[in-house]
Amino acid sequence: MRRVVLIAVPYLWLLALFLVPFVIVLKISLSDIALARPPYLPQLDLSAGWQGVREFLSGLDLENFVFLTTDDLYWKAYLSSLRIALVSTLLTLLVGYPIAYGMARAAREWRPTLLMLVILPFWTSFLIRVYAWMGILSTEGVLNNVLLFLGVIDEPLQIMNTNTAVYIGIVYTYLPFMILPIYAALEKMDDSLLEAAEDLGCSRLQAFWLVTWPLSRNGIVAGCFLVFIPTIGEFVIPSLLGGSDTLMIGKVLWEEFFSNRDWPVASAVAVVLLAILIVPIILFQRNEQKAREAEG
Amino acid sequence: MAQTAFAPWDDPDERPLIEFRGVSKRFGDFTAIDDLTLNIFEREFFALLGPSGCGKTTMMRMLAGFESVTEGHIWLGGQDIIDIPPNKRPVNMMFQNYALFPHLSIWENIAFGLKREGRPKDEIAARVDEMLRLTRLGRFAKRKPHQISGGQRQRVALARSLAKAPKLLLLDEPLGALDRKLREETQFELMDIQEKTGTTFVIVTHDQEEAMTVASRIAVMDEGRLVQVATPDVIYEAPASVYVADFIGDVNIVEGRATPEGAGLRIDWAEGQAPIAARSDSAFARGQSCHFAIRPEKVTIDTERPDRPNAFRGKVIDIAYLGNISTYHVELAGGQMIKAQMVNARRLANRQITWDDEVWVGFTETAGVVLEG
Numbered sequence: 001m002r003r004v005v006l007i008a009v010p011y012l013w014l015l016a017l018f019l020v021p022f023v024i025v026l027k028i029s030l031s032d033i034a035l036a037r038p039p040y041l042p043q044l045d046l047s048a049g050w051q052g053v054r055e056f057l058s059g060l061d062l063e064n065f066v067f068l069t070t071d072d073l074y075w076k077a078y079l080s081s082l083r084i085a086l087v088s089t090l091l092t093l094l095v096g097y098p099i100a101y102g103m104a105r106a107a108r109e110w111r112p113t114l115l116m117l118v119i120l121p122f123w124t125s126f127l128i129r130v131y132a133w134m135g136i137l138s139t140e141g142v143l144n145n146v147l148l149f150l151g152v153i154d155e156p157l158q159i160m161n162t163n164t165a166v167y168i169g170i171v172y173t174y175l176p177f178m179i180l181p182i183y184a185a186l187e188k189m190d191d192s193l194l195e196a197a198e199d200l201g202c203s204r205l206q207a208f209w210l211v212t213w214p215l216s217r218n219g220i221v222a223g224c225f226l227v228f229i230p231t232i233g234e235f236v237i238p239s240l241l242g243g244s245d246t247l248m249i250g251k252v253l254w255e256e257f258f259s260n261r262d263w264p265v266a267s268a269v270a271v272v273l274l275a276i277l278i279v280p281i282i283l284f285q286r287n288e289q290k291a292r293e294a295e296g
Numbered sequence: 297m298a299q300t301a302f303a304p305w306d307d308p309d310e311r312p313l314i315e316f317r318g319v320s321k322r323f324g325d326f327t328a329i330d331d332l333t334l335n336i337f338e339r340e341f342f343a344l345l346g347p348s349g350c351g352k353t354t355m356m357r358m359l360a361g362f363e364s365v366t367e368g369h370i371w372l373g374g375q376d377i378i379d380i381p382p383n384k385r386p387v388n389m390m391f392q393n394y395a396l397f398p399h400l401s402i403w404e405n406i407a408f409g410l411k412r413e414g415r416p417k418d419e420i421a422a423r424v425d426e427m428l429r430l431t432r433l434g435r436f437a438k439r440k441p442h443q444i445s446g447g448q449r450q451r452v453a454l455a456r457s458l459a460k461a462p463k464l465l466l467l468d469e470p471l472g473a474l475d476r477k478l479r480e481e482t483q484f485e486l487m488d489i490q491e492k493t494g495t496t497f498v499i500v501t502h503d504q505e506e507a508m509t510v511a512s513r514i515a516v517m518d519e520g521r522l523v524q525v526a527t528p529d530v531i532y533e534a535p536a537s538v539y540v541a542d543f544i545g546d547v548n549i550v551e552g553r554a555t556p557e558g559a560g561l562r563i564d565w566a567e568g569q570a571p572i573a574a575r576s577d578s579a580f581a582r583g584q585s586c587h588f589a590i591r592p593e594k595v596t597i598d599t600e601r602p603d604r605p606n607a608f609r610g611k612v613i614d615i616a617y618l619g620n621i622s623t624y625h626v627e628l629a630g631g632q633m634i635k636a637q638m639v640n641a642r643r644l645a646n647r648q649i650t651w652d653d654e655v656w657v658g659f660t661e662t663a664g665v666v667l668e669g
Contacts, residue, residue: 192395195360
């Protein structure tokens with residue numbers, strides 16, 4: 001009995017906080033827009049009994065999903081989101097790996113401090129940190145002023161409101177999610193493995209590619225998914241740092257919901273987004289499980 | 297057919313494979329290796345023995361190239377190797393924790409070094425198979441290191457370090473992680489493999505029994521210096537100092553003053569006790585202080601006065617029963633403790649000496665060694 005209760009807790013949690021809201025979103029995505037409150041039809045009228053349920057069900061259709069395929073805005077936004085997420089993940093890996101590597105190689109007494117420094121930004125509001133980047137990247141911002149002062153450039157660079165700014169924002173924000181799993185993998189690695197590789201004829205660089213890199217692979221994969229998955233649906237960074245040509249599905253969803261007040265189409269967008277994300281989420285879980293088994 | 301003894305260190309024409317010449321290693325203020333000179337010959341099984349922190353591991357790591365040399369030179373096969381990086385040395389090392397690559401199979405682990413040499417595929421495969429046969433690992437070729445036992449991992453580590461047929465193989469506490477029985481088996485296996493491959497082995501160990509079993513010569517180290525370099529029997533029977541005598545095996549040490557007498561020495565060691573009659577190759581001045589060291593198995597224990605040049609009365613304080621042998625701790629008059637060892641040829645029930653018995657311990661003139669200081 002106790003076991004049942006224990007197992008029931010997480011399931012009830014998932015049911016109440018994930019499955020029920022999802023079913024509501026799914027239902028709205030199958031409804032039609034209406035000038036009402038809430039702004040969609042049909043509504044379930046339980047007072048009409050069985051007849052009411054039947055009418056309610058007959059009012060649902062896949063119209064909104066069909067609509068998503070007729071306007072190329074949507075699939076372009078999905079593709080563009082995937083591309084931005086992919087590029088940002090690679091950039092985050094490029095920046096994050098050397099940092100994680102440096103941390104794992106640092107003297108033991110320094111590691112907790114370095115770890116702290118990586119986590120420290122989380123103590124400030126995410127929104128404020130993104131606004132700070134606006135101050136840095138804008139035409140009259142810190143970066144341009146410094147570069148102008150140093151004479152590196154003659155005219156201010158237009159970074160703000162471009163995809164570049166979005167990439168900078170995403171890499172900055174998600175960097176800890178990349179660093180931490182890679183650091184965890186590297187830190188576990190035994191230094192004598194590198195000595196053994198050198199002893200057997202590897203140069204330092206070969207030893208890195210043949211030993212360090214494959215042994216940190218689980219950390220790399222985990223880090224990439226942790227960045228890639230939330231980046232696809234990212235809304236705040238592209239809307240604050242990106243320009244009019246930055247097309248991301250999170251922004252489209254927001255506009256459908258709040259500007260057009262078209263809840264059904266917005267919900268359809270969200271359902272498709274979730275369907276797209278399921279694949280990487282499953283792959284991520286599988287990687288985690290494999291890592292646990294290898295350690296077991 | 298009589299075999300000629302393997303003793304290249306006695307042959308003045310023999311060129312050593314490894315020469316340490318005035319090698320020192322300092323870490324800041326700490327001197328790990330102090331002006332050390334040593335020759336190791338081809339096909340030797342050479343043991344570096346000492347307590348932890350004596351510099352034996354540093355010495356091995358200098359041979360492998362993981363540790364730089366502060367002063368002096370190391371020659372390997374007529375070449376000064378101190379500036380050669382580890383991956384260019386004809387030396388391979390078997391690591392204490394084995395350092396097997398966890399992401400590679402046993403086969404790939406053994407092939408790792410061969411692949412770096414860029415040899416043709418079939419040649420690598422043939423060599424790996426040969427190594428698998430030598431270490432009896434054929435069945436495990438496809439497994440990952442975490443899927444085999446500790447003893448098997450040890451053999452993989454050995455196979456991997458031997459695969460490139462190095463001129464010199466370094467073994468860092470190779471059997472430390474194995475249990476006693478497996479360790480003893482593996483010692484003989486190591487000797488067997490060393491003989492088959494004809495590779496020069498240098499082993500680092502703090503286990504004197506292990507060093508005695510496998511090595512052709514042992515270097516006993518203490519605080520970055522070599523205390524004695526000799527064959528196991530010389531180290532055991534004729535230790536050069538109290539330190540060596542005490543470090544290797546069990547020993548009784550009696551402090552006293554030497555007086556030359558006839559062909560031997562007389563050692564006065566306690567008031568009211570007969571002096572010890574002993575022999576020594578080195579000369580002692582009259583009244584020079586000395587240590588007399590004698591192994592417990594060379595001391596006999598009897599209930600009656602034995603007919604031996606040295607015989608002393610005492611009382612049995614303690615008996616350590618080890619199954620095959622028993623060690624008797626006997627307190628002589630004046631408080632000196634002497635350990636005497638006897639083989640338990642009879643069953644325990646028939647043992648005639650027990651606690652608090654008055655007994656006689658005895659030994660011959662040549663049974664012990666007289667050490668200066």
